[in-house]
Amino acid sequence: MEIKSAISGxxxxxxxxxxxxxxxxxxxxxxxAIPVLVIIASLGQPFSSAWQHLFDTVLSDYIxxxxxxxxxxxxxxxxxxxxxxxxxxxxxxxxRKILSWAFLxxxxxxxxxxxxxxxxxLDFAGPVQSTLREIFNWSYGDYYFPxxxxxxxxxxxxxxxxxxxxxxxxxxxxxxxxxxVLEASRSLGKKPWETLFLVALPISRPAIVAGVxxxxxxxxxxxxTVAYFGVSAFTTGIFRTWYGLGELTTAAQLCAFxxxxxxxxxxxxxxxxxxxxxxxxSANKKxxxxxxxxxxxxxxxLIGCLIVGVGFVVPATQLLIWASSRWQETLNGAFLxxxxxxxxxxxxxxxxxxxxxxxxxxxxxxxxxxxxxxAVGVASLGYAVPGTVIAVGVLIPVAWLDNKIDLFSxxxxxxxxxxxxxxxxxxxxxxxxxxxxxxxxNTVESGLSAIKPSIDESARSLGARPAQVLKRVHLPILRSxxxxxxxxxxxxxxxxxxxxxxxxxxxxxxxxxxxYELASDERLVDAALPAxxxxxxxxxxxxxxxxxxxxxxxxxE
Amino acid sequence: xxxxxxxxxxxxxxxxxxAILKASFSLAEGEIGCxxxxxxxxxTTLLRAIAGFEPVTEGSxxxxxxxxxxxxxxxxxxxxxxxxxxxxxxxxxHLNVSKNIxxxxxxxxxxxxxxxxxxxxxxxxxxxxxxxxxxxLSGGQQQRVALARALAPSPQIxxxxxxxxxxxxxxxxxxxxxxxxxxxxxxxxALMVTHDQDEAFAMxxxxxxxxxxxxxxxxxxxxxxxxxxxxxxxxxxxKGSVINVGxxxxxxxxxxxxxxxxxxxxxxxxxxxxxxxxxxxxxxDKTSExxxxxxxxxxxxxxxxxxxxxxxxxxxxxxxxxxxxIPIGETLPVRFDLRHVVIFNGE
Numbered sequence: 001m002e003i004k005s006a007i008s009g010x011x012x013x014x015x016x017x018x019x020x021x022x023x024x025x026x027x028x029x030x031x032x033a034i035p036v037l038v039i040i041a042s043l044g045q046p047f048s049s050a051w052q053h054l055f056d057t058v059l060s061d062y063i064x065x066x067x068x069x070x071x072x073x074x075x076x077x078x079x080x081x082x083x084x085x086x087x088x089x090x091x092x093x094x095x096r097k098i099l100s101w102a103f104l105x106x107x108x109x110x111x112x113x114x115x116x117x118x119x120x121x122l123d124f125a126g127p128v129q130s131t132l133r134e135i136f137n138w139s140y141g142d143y144y145f146p147x148x149x150x151x152x153x154x155x156x157x158x159x160x161x162x163x164x165x166x167x168x169x170x171x172x173x174x175x176x177x178x179x180x181v182l183e184a185s186r187s188l189g190k191k192p193w194e195t196l197f198l199v200a201l202p203i204s205r206p207a208i209v210a211g212v213x214x215x216x217x218x219x220x221x222x223x224x225t226v227a228y229f230g231v232s233a234f235t236t237g238i239f240r241t242w243y244g245l246g247e248l249t250t251a252a253q254l255c256a257f258x259x260x261x262x263x264x265x266x267x268x269x270x271x272x273x274x275x276x277x278x279x280x281x282s283a284n285k286k287x288x289x290x291x292x293x294x295x296x297x298x299x300x301x302l303i304g305c306l307i308v309g310v311g312f313v314v315p316a317t318q319l320l321i322w323a324s325s326r327w328q329e330t331l332n333g334a335f336l337x338x339x340x341x342x343x344x345x346x347x348x349x350x351x352x353x354x355x356x357x358x359x360x361x362x363x364x365x366x367x368x369x370x371x372x373x374x375a376v377g378v379a380s381l382g383y384a385v386p387g388t389v390i391a392v393g394v395l396i397p398v399a400w401l402d403n404k405i406d407l408f409s410x411x412x413x414x415x416x417x418x419x420x421x422x423x424x425x426x427x428x429x430x431x432x433x434x435x436x437x438x439x440x441x442n443t444v445e446s447g448l449s450a451i452k453p454s455i456d457e458s459a460r461s462l463g464a465r466p467a468q469v470l471k472r473v474h475l476p477i478l479r480s481x482x483x484x485x486x487x488x489x490x491x492x493x494x495x496x497x498x499x500x501x502x503x504x505x506x507x508x509x510x511x512x513x514x515x516y517e518l519a520s521d522e523r524l525v526d527a528a529l530p531a532x533x534x535x536x537x538x539x540x541x542x543x544x545x546x547x548x549x550x551x552x553x554x555x556x557e
Numbered sequence: 558x559x560x561x562x563x564x565x566x567x568x569x570x571x572x573x574x575x576a577i578l579k580a581s582f583s584l585a586e587g588e589i590g591c592x593x594x595x596x597x598x599x600x601t602t603l604l605r606a607i608a609g610f611e612p613v614t615e616g617s618x619x620x621x622x623x624x625x626x627x628x629x630x631x632x633x634x635x636x637x638x639x640x641x642x643x644x645x646x647x648x649x650x651h652l653n654v655s656k657n658i659x660x661x662x663x664x665x666x667x668x669x670x671x672x673x674x675x676x677x678x679x680x681x682x683x684x685x686x687x688x689x690x691x692x693x694l695s696g697g698q699q700q701r702v703a704l705a706r707a708l709a710p711s712p713q714i715x716x717x718x719x720x721x722x723x724x725x726x727x728x729x730x731x732x733x734x735x736x737x738x739x740x741x742x743x744x745x746x747a748l749m750v751t752h753d754q755d756e757a758f759a760m761x762x763x764x765x766x767x768x769x770x771x772x773x774x775x776x777x778x779x780x781x782x783x784x785x786x787x788x789x790x791x792x793x794x795x796k797g798s799v800i801n802v803g804x805x806x807x808x809x810x811x812x813x814x815x816x817x818x819x820x821x822x823x824x825x826x827x828x829x830x831x832x833x834x835x836x837x838x839x840x841x842d843k844t845s846e847x848x849x850x851x852x853x854x855x856x857x858x859x860x861x862x863x864x865x866x867x868x869x870x871x872x873x874x875x876x877x878x879x880x881x882x883i884p885i886g887e888t889l890p891v892r893f894d895l896r897h898v899v900i901f902n903g904e
Contacts (some may be wrong), residue, residue: 454647458703460634461641462661463710472660476651554879 006465022371024364025363029357029375032434035393036385039259042252042396050241050250054404058240060252061232065262068151069226069233070216071159076159077215078208080307081166087304089174090182092289098302100171101546106311107164108538109497110512112224113531115157117315119228120322123150149229158219161309165218166211168545172209174200174307185287192290206275208345213269220261221386223498224516227356235498242502252396255389266384268387293465306349322528330529338530342494342510345425347433350489354482356433357440361448376445380438387435389500394431394503398422428503434500436492447481484544487497495534559717561586561746562607562714569602569628576602579616579772584714585761587744589591589737591757594767595793600750602714603767607748608641621713622854640707646699653810654678654702655687661710677705680739696724697732704736709744715740717749721756723903733759754794758782783831788901796862797835799870799901804830812867813847816872817900833899836862836876839891847871848888863889 087093088100106114122128122145129145132138147153185195201208223235234254242251292300319331323330360379364372382390390468409417421427451474459469497512504513511530518527562584584590592600607618609625609632617806618626620639620736625632629753649657652672658677658774658864662670678684681701691699700720707715720736733756740747753755757764758778774786785791791799803811805828808814814832848867852872856879863875873895875891883889 112596426885450650452645454643454645455649457608457610457634458641458643458647458706459649459660460610461637461639463635463664464660465633465635473649473651477649 013194014479017091017394022367023364025360025372025375029379030361032356032379032382032437032496034391034397035431035434036259036381037393038396038404039252039389039393041250041257043256045253045254046250048247048250050245051248051253053245054237054241054250054254058232058237062234062237064235064257065151065226065231066220069155069231070219070261072155073158074160074212074216076155077163077166078161079161080311081211081215082170082208083303084163084167085174086200086309087169087300089171090196090200090289091292093292093300095301095304097307099301100313101306101542102277102308103167103326104164104473104542105308105313105539106161107163108535108542109312109315110224110497110538111161111218112228112497112516112519113159113319113534114315114445115225115228116524116527117318117531118157119148120524121314134266135539151229151231154225154231157225158215161310162218163307165214166208169207169211169214172206173204173530178201202453202514206272207262208267213272214266214275214526217259217262217265217269217291217384217386220258220265222387222502223386223388228516228519231525234261235386238388239502248392248396248399252392255392258386258389262384262386262389266381269384279294312512316532319528319532319535322525323532326525330526335529338509338511338514338534341508342429342512344391345428345510346490346493348425349429349436349493350486352429352433353436353440353489354444354485357437357444358482360441361444364445365448376441380441382435383438385435387496388433390431390435391499391502394427394434395422395524398427423503425506425508428500428505431499431503432489432493432496435496436489439488439492443485443488444478447478447484487544488541491538493538559586560584561588562590562622562748563617563619564603564607565617565619567603567606567618568614569599569606569611572613575614575770577606580765580767581616582765582772582775584746584748586746587741588746589740589760589762591749591761592748592767593754593757593764595753596752598767599770600767601718604718604748606748607714608639608716609637616844623686628865638710638713638755640710640712640715642700642703642707642717642720644722646691646703646723648699648702648706648831650691653688654683654694657691657702658709660706671711677709680743681705688718690774697728700724700732704739708743713746713865715745715747715845719751720749721751722753722835729753730755730759734858736760741777741819766793768793783899785899788831791833793900795835796874797833797838798871798873799831799833800867800873801829802832803828812871815865815895817895817898827902832895833901834873835898836874837874838898839865839873840894841875841877841889842882842892843890845890845892845894848890850888851883851885854885865889865891 084099088096088103090264120126124140127481132143132145136143137401167261179201181203182195185199186192190198220234223231223239225231226233227236229237234257238251238258240256241247356379360376364376382453402417402422406417406418409415454475456469459473460466464472494510495512497516500510500513501516505512509517511534515527515530515534518524518530560583562582564580564582567577567580568575579604582590582592582789592603594600602611604724605618606613606626610629611618613626613628615628617628618623624630649660652660655674655678659670659674662673665673673712674687675684678687681704681817683698683701683705686698691702694702700723703720721732733902749757749760752759761778764776764778764781765772766776768789774781774790776784776786782795785794788799789852791797800812800864802814808817810832849867852864852866854864855862859879861877861879861881862873863877865875875889877889
């Protein structure tokens with residue numbers, strides 16, 4: 001045997017039978033990819049006459065409103081997120097520490113909930129306008145008050161709850177960038193705000209782009225806010241085409257156009273994450289914050305309180321007031337069964353997600369070839385695809401399958417099966433898995449990355465069999481990641497509205513669906529209790545992130 | 558036969574590319590061996606084959622007279638009485654120091670296990686850190702935990718994969734000497750992999766030098782340094798220059814280098830030889846009439862390392878005491894002390 005090249009020999013001896021694992025991986029990935037593939041394939045179907053109708057009437061509205069919404073929310077999240085990050089990462093003033101986690105609170109508030117809460121506060125009959133009329137003795141038509149139920153209103157609502165994405169990423173970018181660069185700028189005669197625009201922001205551009213892309217993905221996915229405000233956007237258009245016109249194919253084709261926007265955002269996000277790696281500055285340095293004194297400190301504190309107040313405290317308080325005013329009527333058996341439905345559905349979906357994610361993460365770890373990387377990449381695209389699109393993408397193949405089963409069963413057993421799968425919990429759970437798999441996958445993968453191959457090998461050389469290695473080493477190390485992954489998916493499922501609206505079994509209600517239905521019927525006060533339940537549970541992941549921020553602070557201070 | 562480890566004609570290949578080719582090596586009970594070589598020479602592959610993480614393609618590995626790896630059979634790592642210290646230490650992050658050390662003792666009754674753990678903690682003087690977690694320890698402490706963990710089940714051989722490479726340079730040689738004392742006192746048979754000859758010299762009784770997947774020399778550290786059997790070994794081990802020098806039948810060398818005693822020379826030498834000149838083969842002597850121009854010099858604290866030009870332009874090193882400080886460009890009076898010089902055939 002001739003030596004062609006000597007290998008240093010760090011190849012991980014693979015103790016598993018490869019073929020069945022890899023086959024399993026391919027099957028799982030394919031199934032997960034089906035909804036998106038179905039949507040893309042719908043473009044190959046003939047375009048029906050409904051398109052002419054759409055084209056003549058509402059299509060331009062869908063496109064222009066969606067674009068305006070994205071532009072507005074992009075600007076809004078940028079402004080709020082970067083200000084919040086600048087204040088907490090680069091400045092020091094009384095209250096900064098509290099603000100640095102309080103800025104995350106709006107994440108707990110789904111956009112459709114903040115939207116209807118502010119409608120209640122700011123509408124003609126709401127407390128703000130009533131008070132104004134009372135003070136100035138105005139009546140209807142005497143004064144101008146901006147309409148909350150408008151495109152501008154939707155932009156405000158979405159920006160208020162989505163800016164934390166920008167805040168989180170930009171804050172880390174600010175913390176990790178070298179203070180020497182900022183000090184160099186100051187010593188060259190630039191004022192703090194000039195330094196922000198000339199140095200800090202350009203350096204953090206990848207983080208900003210990544211954060212805004214995530215916020216815009218959520219914007220495109222939003223159905224509840226735009227529907228409630230009566231803004232014609234892509235998601236509402238898809239609902240209308242499917243429920244109003246009964247055109248499933250046309251709805252799918254609309255979804256495909258929406259996906260175009262989504263893919264542009266995915267590209268932007270992935271590109272900037274690549275760049276983020278190059279911008280990491282691992283030099284060991286101590287962060288020196290600008291000490292704000294006197295009225296500067298007050299303004300900083302005021303801005304911070306305003307953002308958190310408007311984004312979380314005011315709507316949460318309003319919900320609390322509404323919910324407590326009617327709890328005797330609303331806190332009943334129906335509400336408890338609503339809780340039970342939501343919790344069990346979210347728990348089932350979360351556990352399924354984590355199981356699939358664990359399988360994918362392990363396959364990738366063991367084989368780690370191009371096949372696995374690609375498969376895991378495909379499987380984790382779901383986070384960017386709007387729930388509405390996934391729901392339509394699930395609906396079409398399931399309806400087709402139901403039809404086939406029915407035909408088959410009639411032909412062979414003379415038993416009509418009807419819609420066997422459509423409108424079952426199983427299909428709903430499948431859609432959730434497609435949508436939220438990446439959330440659990442990220443968490444499990446980062447947990448697994450802590451277990452280097454040498455850890456397995458040292459356990460083996462100390463006498464542990466492969467099964468024992470799993471039980472004595474991997475499970476204890478992974479336990480907290482698995483729990484975190486479960487919790488994150490659980491909360492996301494609980495908040496998810498459009499997927500549930502489209503795919504839920506008949507008369508099956510969840511907290512999110514009930515909140516939305518009551519709010520749409522203008523029963524805002526009655527909607528407060530389920531909404532409040534969602535917000536309270538939504539606080540759990542915020543607590544998790546807060547904990548990691550507190551840990552990371554120890555390393556930066 | 559009291560050989561504890563015998564590696565016989567072992568080849569390890571991936572996809573028909575050999576990472577290790579026909580390697581043979583053995584260690585007596587209580588002996589400390591070392592696989593030394595540049596990165597990519599296959600030394601880690603050989604170590605992992607002994608541990609059971611890589612199957613061997615040809616040849617055999619046996620431990621304490623029992624065959625553990627052949628082309629047809631690879632005993633599972635957990636069934637070999639082999640302890641391993643990993644390059645990154647691979648401590649279990651979820652277990653404290655005691656539990657890390659006790660990991661391989663799970664079949665022992667609890668009382669006995671506790672005693673063994675305490676014994677090991679005392680051995681590596683970490684008794685006060687028993688309850689700490691790996692991330693709370695310094696690099697040197699982690700290394701000691703890894704060592705104690707690997708030794709706790711009393712393995713028949715201890716394997717160490719670049720055990721000091723994750724530590725500070727200052728700490729390395731000191732720890733290598735400490736670990737050697739510890740292993741010797743406990744009569745542990747051990748095999749270490751490293752690319753650092755200082756570590757190898759500080760630790761090992763016996764060094765196997767590898768290059769391109771093959772063992773090129775097996776010797777004690779002193780022999781390896783002073784009697785390298787190949788140009789590769791001469792070049793890899795220690796400092797020194799290999800120069801081409803003409804030689805006549807009487808053993809007189811060109812370049813004013815003096816003469817070699819003809820009895821010690823190999824019989825079939827040509828007109829030129831390659832000489833390995835170590836810095837300590839050229840000594841400062843202010844009475845000498847051989848004066849060589851100084852090309853460069855480096856201050857090493859107690860010594861100066863000069864690089865001197867011979868008349869034909871080839872360079873030789875020279876180590877002097879550091880108070881002998883002569884500027885670059887001037888000449889240094891030297892004497893050649895060629896008693897230990899290593900000779901290879903010329904072209």
